[in-house]
Amino acid sequence: MAIITIARELAALGEEVARELSRITNYKLIDKEYLEKRLTDYGLSADKRERYDEKKPGFWASLSQERDDYLHFLKAALFEETTSGDCIVVGRGGAAVFKALPSLVAVKFVSPLALRIERIMKSYGCDERHALQIVEESDHNRIGFHKYFFSMDWADPRSYDLCFNSTKGDSAQVARIIDDYRKTIVDKAKEEAGKRRLAELLLGQRVVTEIVYAKKVPVHFLEATADGGRIILHGVANTQAAIDAALAAARALPGVAEAESAIQVVQEFTVMP
Numbered sequence: 001m002a003i004i005t006i007a008r009e010l011a012a013l014g015e016e017v018a019r020e021l022s023r024i025t026n027y028k029l030i031d032k033e034y035l036e037k038r039l040t041d042y043g044l045s046a047d048k049r050e051r052y053d054e055k056k057p058g059f060w061a062s063l064s065q066e067r068d069d070y071l072h073f074l075k076a077a078l079f080e081e082t083t084s085g086d087c088i089v090v091g092r093g094g095a096a097v098f099k100a101l102p103s104l105v106a107v108k109f110v111s112p113l114a115l116r117i118e119r120i121m122k123s124y125g126c127d128e129r130h131a132l133q134i135v136e137e138s139d140h141n142r143i144g145f146h147k148y149f150f151s152m153d154w155a156d157p158r159s160y161d162l163c164f165n166s167t168k169g170d171s172a173q174v175a176r177i178i179d180d181y182r183k184t185i186v187d188k189a190k191e192e193a194g195k196r197r198l199a200e201l202l203l204g205q206r207v208v209t210e211i212v213y214a215k216k217v218p219v220h221f222l223e224a225t226a227d228g229g230r231i232i233l234h235g236v237a238n239t240q241a242a243i244d245a246a247l248a249a250a251r252a253l254p255g256v257a258e259a260e261s262a263i264q265v266v267q268e269f270t271v272m273p
Helices: 014-025 032-041 046-052 065-082 113-124 128-150 171-185 188-214 240-251
Strands: 003-008 028-030 087-090 104-110 162-165 219-227 230-237 258-261
Touching: 003 014, 014 028, 014 087, 014 171, 028 032, 028 065, 032 046, 032 065, 046 065, 065 087, 065 188, 104 171, 113 128, 162 171, 188 219, 188 230, 188 240, 219 240, 230 240, 240 258
Parallel strands: 003 087, 003 104, 028 087, 104 162, 230 258
Antiparallel strands: 219 230
């Protein structure tokens, strides 16, 4: 199993290549439309998705519990969807979310500013000044989104395995190059290791879902790291009772063999609703 993530500047043809790559490989394409349906299933409203999707949240939004809800369910949806087999993930911090997978191929698409403006003018039917505003706003949002949610420099080519300038080659040619690269670096051993690691990531996310959203145990900034069936909980709680409840919920979840706490007790800690 391999996962290909596509990061892209606006109007750099990343979506077009992703669709062609999905066609020639038969990989599941997980794009914005696909993820919106899954996030809706988790109960995230269109307003909440719009506030955080590939955007740096504003000051008040960054302090809100909704911010943590968005990131949690984004990861949950991505982990759930990718466990079924080979996938192509477009945007949404995919290169950061799946960074730990040995079977990851992370790709970035860029294009000269003048060409991006030309494409936007044609696509949006707008003038050059408006097209430049659209491009600059998109770049600002995507840089902020990755820095805020993942502490990742979206613009740094070292964050990716491959970077393409979309002025050269058509979508079909570039898709074949990516697929050839994937076949070269992702062997059977990496595929199996990727499956195991993804199962651990999914288990950790399910533990957080159970503790925070099902049992509503008051642990803030909760993360659960998994090593096989062993879970370690990280976060902040007001009381030892909350930590004990979190551990009990984790240990009762299928797939968890043992659970330990690294949760810190901080009295009178609060988070904005």
